[in-house]
Amino acid sequence: MAAWIQLGTLSLLLVIAYRPLGDYMAWALDSPRTLRIERLVYRLAGVRPDVEQRWSGYAISVLAFSAVSVVVLYLLQRVQPSLPLSLGFPGVEPSQAFNTAASFTSNTNWQSYAGETTMGHLVQMAGLAVQNFVSAAVGIAVAVALIRGFTRTKSETIGNFWADLVRATVRVLLPIACIAAIVLLSQGAVQNFNEPREVATVQGASQSIPGGPVASQESIKELGTNGGGFYNANSAHPFENPNPVTNLLEIFLLLVIPFALTGTFGKMVGNRRQGYALAAVMASLWLGSVLLTWAFEAQPNPQVEAVAGATVEGGNMEGKEMRFGVPVSAAWAASTTGTSTGAVISSHDSMTPFGGGVVLVNMMLSEVSPGGVGSGLYGLLVLAVLAVFIAGLMVGRTPEYLGKKIEPTDMKLVSLYILLVPAMVLVLTGIAVVLDAAVTSIFNPGPHGLSEVLYAFTSGANNNGSAFGGLSANTTFFNTAIGLAMLIGRFGSIVLVLGLAGSLARKQQVPETSGTFPTTSPLFVGLVIGVIVIVAALTYFPALSLGPLVEGLS
């Protein structure tokens, strides 16, 4: 009963926030007014926010900004011992520093390190937390650029990246993250510059209690769908997530912007029902995966029962926090994998084979349930274009979406977008299971071992960042391979999305006729969900059948 109340409260909060936040973001991201602080940033950076960019200029700005971010974050980790507040930690080893830099810049936040024993406070704050903000802002900027592709007519330009980046950071992410950090603080999340403190436990052992600016990083970690924990235990750590109230707040934060951006979309295209249709797709997939994960995790582990020789009550509790339990852990696991966050409160490696399969599939649906900040919306729009195209093929009409004719160029970009990430996931997983240097990292034999590797590359290339565990990923091979998967998965997709935005912006609006496929109807919602599930199934079924499916059935 308590679980249903929590799930109901969460859903209610999301519904309440949907329209105000969506409308606010529509204003904030497209208003010509410039705030004083923004003017200062523009002057310091030498940016003219009113100068419009073509899609290619926009894309190269995204790439240049992100390339510089990777290099700066890399160097910060390497020179850590010379920095203040380093807590005496050595410089991060090169391949791990590359992996972490690629990870935080691409909004993935895959971590092959343990925060409290690797990163000093300055690198956490000036390196990782900064990327938590700006990588999320890049996602929002690209989503807004794609919306402009739909709203503009015969336009060569899709906005200004630098202005979108600054607005998303200053007007959306910073204010909400500040308020959320204060709420987390009030509930007991820590916020200090303390060094680890050695204390004697009741049993006489010695324990190290780490400090750090945690609350401020925790709020943007969830809000920006980043997921990189200050501590290795991530959101299961009581300093990051002290009680049920903070748990509800954190799960709300990681879902709120991806859902509300569909409202922003509806507002900007001048038809709210277009936004509601996309929100319905996201909500159906999200709720479905929450309930499925819950159902699978509510089953006891048959192997534990066999060893214990008795029935086990309370479902599969291995790897779960006692204070959260099965339903809340399942809701979190489904939400964190559906939003490309990757923060965890339970061990996904310890889930039942089918429960773990659901969270894996969640990422394979190309992160649209509801997806990352910005990336969820643009990913879903790409799939909506595909759905409209398929509907057009069925009735033999030129497909159109929001008054834009979908033509061969657009479909080539959509196809490349859909192929890019799976190609990387499957090829790299294939390489990893035959290469000696990689195979030695896999702790579990058989199908579970394959699931672990498949999960790692799926998580990296889809920019999720959660880990299945059971894989020693801090090796030169995995650091480099997953690092490249994250960069290409994120920025390759962004280039294709911006190309689509440019192509759409150049087109004329065609008036709606009786033959136009209505994209606000339940039929459209069902069609998009069908397309998403079928594309993922066709792409990944062979790999899934060798991993979680065979494990669950044996």
Add this chain to the structure above:
Amino acid sequence: MRVRSREVSSMGDVVFVAVTLVAFVALVLLVRGVDRL
């Protein structure tokens, strides 16, 4: 920021900064490829 030369001149640093730059140059080439579509 005081940077000790030993820490930023190791071979690993050169390799991984180069990997980063190659990845991004490949992506810039993708921009040009998409423009031709």
